[in-house]
Amino acid sequence: MTQASSAGSKRQRLPWWRPRRSRWAQYVALTVVAVTLVVGGVWLSRTYQRVIDYPDRPGVGSAEPIAIEVAKGASFPQVLTQLIEAGVIPEDEGLYFKLFVLHRGAAGKITAGAHTFRADMTPEQVLAELVRAQRTEETRVTIPEGRNILEVADILAVAGYGDASVILAAMRDPALLKELGIEGESVEGYLYPDTYKFPTAATPDQLIRRMVEQHRKVFDNLKRSHRESLEELKKTLGWGDREIVIMASLVEKETAAKHERPLIAGVFLNRLRFSSFQPKRLETDPTIIYGCTAALKKSAACEKFEGRIRRIHLRDPDNPYNTYTHEGLPPGPITNAGKAAFEAVLAPKKSRFLYFVSRNDKTHQFSKTIAEHEAAVEKYMRQGAVGDGSAAGAADPDAE
Structure with missing residues (x-):
């Protein structure tokens, strides 16, 4: 053995007190x-x-239907809790279902309303039911032209939308009026007459918003097609949208005869525009009736109103809607006018007429002078003459 190999052998030998390293560990x-x-x-x-496999894996429960009502505005965690508590989703799979729905981006697409599940449904089927578009139950309701808020509230109450007094309170709610941008004490004049299909579960506020929305849609279309008339009304009378709504309500209540509406609108406008006509009182009976029935505050004379206008009502200065004692327009609309009444105001028939009286046949006799008017009053009101239903009373050979 060489000296080198002897030295190497010595280097590999461990001291007696150090344990050999085991490869077992x-x-x-x-x-x-x-x-x-x-x-x-x-x-x-x-x-x-x-x-x-999770989306297509059937549940382990029964095939019995499980009804769950998802509240409007409910968050996904709240809905998931409902599903777990009802046994649709096993509690230990809640996290899986949550991740599955979030992955699909469907957490915000869950529809409120009644849903039906089974415990043996796959997660895919459960999600499909959760986002299913709900069939809205609807009620058909017709609001005729010329109905005021009291009458509209009654119509909606009969249709099943709650107590008329509650509906009427919503029509006068200051917060709702502010939201809708309506002046005055109610939505009078802005509930467009039409046939609607309202959701059966709609609230009074929702019904009101829908009718006001329809009013604005129709009115805006009319304004676009009568720009010159709008400018003329603004220039000569200082009118904006609200004044047009008020005037349309007067025209609506004065006549049901289609051919007379533009002429009656023209008469009212003549009274306000002609400098020779003084004082500028419109003197229309429906305004008195409205002030005594539908207005929020009523005068002492109106408290005695029994359905028929008497002298005390004609002379009543405390009824702000009395156009026999107050000049110009009443403080607000007196009914909810239809499209034809608005068109009459925006496209009135030009004439020199300043007066009209009922011919007792749903038409009127129009006059240019007070003398002609008094003669017509004598004939139709005092003597009880009845017209023939024609447009003869509106004839004006001197029309412009």
């Missing part, structure tokens, strides 16, 4: 790592497969 550690990796891999593989 290393084998055990490697085995543990290998087993952990295998088990982890199997777990990950199974978990991944479970996630992949």
Whole structure:
């Protein structure tokens, strides 16, 4: 043995007090790592497969229907809680379902209303039911032209939308009026007469918003087609939208005869425009009746109103709607006018007429002078003459 090999042999020999390093511990550690990796891999593989299969995996419950009502505005976590509590989604799968819905981006698409599930449905089927468009139950309601808020409230109450007094309170709600941008003490004049299909579960506020929306839609279309008339009304009378709504309500209540509306609108406008006509009182009976029946505050004379206008009502200065004692327009609309009444105001028939009186046949006799008017009053009101239903009373050979 050489000296070098002897020295190497000495270097490899360990002292007696140091234990020899065993390879057994290393084998055990490697085995543990290998087993952990295998088990982890199997777990990950199974978990991944479970996630992949989850949407189409049937539930383990029964096929009995489970009814759940999703409240309007309910959040997805609230809906998920309902599903778990009802047994549609197993509690231990709540997280899976949550991730599934979030992955689909459907958390904000859940529809409020009644839903029907089964405990054996797949997550895909459960989600499809949650986002299913709800069939809205509707009620057909017709609001005729020329009805005021008291009458509209009654119509809606009969249709099943609650007590008339509650509906009327909503029509006068200051907060709602401010939201809708309506002046005055109520939505009078802005509830467009039409046939509607209202959701059966709609609230009074929702009904009012729908009718006001329709009013604005129709009115805006009319304004676009009568720009020159709008400018003329603004220039000569200083009128804006509200004044037109008020005038349309007067025309609506004065006549049901289609051919007379533009002429009656013209008479009212003549009274306001002609400098020779003084004082500028419109003197129309429906305004008195409105002030005594539908107005929020009523005068002492109106408290005695029994359905028929008497002298005390004609002379009543405390009724702000009394156009026999107050000049110009009343403080607000007196009914909800239809499209024809608005068109009459925006396209009135030009004439020199300043007066009209009923011919007792749903038409009127028009006059240019007070003498002609008094003669017509004598004939039709005092003597009870009846017209023939024609437009003869509106004839004006001197019309412009």
